[in-house]
Amino acid sequence: MTPAATIAPSWDVVVVGAGPSGSLCARNLARAGYSVLLCEKRPVVGVPVRCGEATGPVKRLSDFMTVNEDYIETRFTGVILNGPGGVNIRYDADRELGVMLDRRLFDQNLAQQAVNEGAVLQTNARVFEVGPVVDGTRTVRLEQNGVTHAVRAAMVVGADGAESLTGRLVGIKSRQLPPLTCTAIELRVKTQDENPNHLTFWQGHDSINKGYVWVFPKVKSGVVNLGSGELIPKLGSRTQYDISMEFKNRLYPDAEIEEVHGGCVPVSGNLVEYTADRFLLCGDAAHHTNPLTGGGIMAGIVGGETAAAWIDKGFKAGDLSATLLKGYEGECWTRFGRNHAREARIRDFVLGLGARDQTAFYRAFKTMVDGKFSLPSKLWGYSKLGVVAARNFGHAKKVFRG
């Protein structure tokens, strides 16, 4: 991953950001025979880690890439959800629900796959300007080790994560707006959790209402990711660091903290518009994050793959206008955006409930989980949920309308 001495002035595609989404998009485009420049502003790909590292099962990951066992930390088979009012929901599946990744290795592996396919990776390369379309190209200016390079690209992909600047440079409204953005922090604690095959969550009025606290065990590395995330709070509230430390002191008082990392989680659901002429956003930059769980690896990967497919289509048709790229937005909507929008509504409904109704909601959900979603438990649970919804009719109408 040593940077080349010079950067060629002209490329088919410039991908900004070597995260999962950008790397996957770059890999697929390079494989299709386009010249791809992959820019990463950090000195090392994958460092610092910016997320909780839990994602979908290997079976689903392997639709998009050859999965390397080295970055699979844990295959979790269950979820424990500690709700308000002492309602503890424990769900054990007899199959793998998902995996914990070592994101540093995962990101580096994906970037390496892109490089192996012929993409050129430049680290320490900070893109600070994306010009308008002139003669069918955009000029991208990037700064690397104090030297400014200007490259021309027929297509620019902004995959620069939640703090995306490329979108805003092009005029896309991709800023993280306070009510729909989470602030999150994670402590990597050197210990083992008593439930190494479960993801554990704390949510609700008894812990934090506008977000959740999580414990994700990483067995292979012998650490536990303990973190908390919350919708951006009011000025003067407790910081996420304080909340996480409180839980850390409660759960693992003697364990050593190996690392602290944090980040910004867009939980608004897909942006309304994230393409322009010869430009598109994918991954966190396009808010391709699950608004209920805050997980964005899988949606980012799907978004990256979809973006690569549509760019290929655009090059073949000789048309990379915003009109054609609307098809990419549409496909993202059908592949995951629609689900995300629905989950955002569920989240808004649960977070807006009072303590009593939230407990009733969790209790109804627990009935269904404990009954393994059998018909009687479902009937009972849904009737209880109906009672909660009826009691909060105005709130439910506001959240689920339209």
Next chain:
Amino acid sequence: MSQEAPASVAPAPAKSYKRPAKVLLLDRETCISCAGCVGTCPDLALDMFGLDLQVFQDKCTYCTICVRFCPVGALSIEKRAPAGEENPVLTPRTPADFHWPPAASAPLRDGALS
């Protein structure tokens, strides 16, 4: 140097409002370089250079979104000290807890990148 030097505040251009006598302070010891604040800033007053967060005081409008966002409380808006005086230096809260930079040089497992 654990704060932005107030001396670097550029004279405000002719605007219709008076710039408030405030300053956005960044506690570099506490900052964990997560870069989340960059995405929340409406005025592009924050940017990451590698792993280093920079504050552009002349762009900041003191909207406090980044202060609310910061998960470790490294950002704060303070009254700007009068000319000739120094702004209070922010003391890091618990520097020992923030292991930064992380083990970027930690060895990779064999074959992990193939």
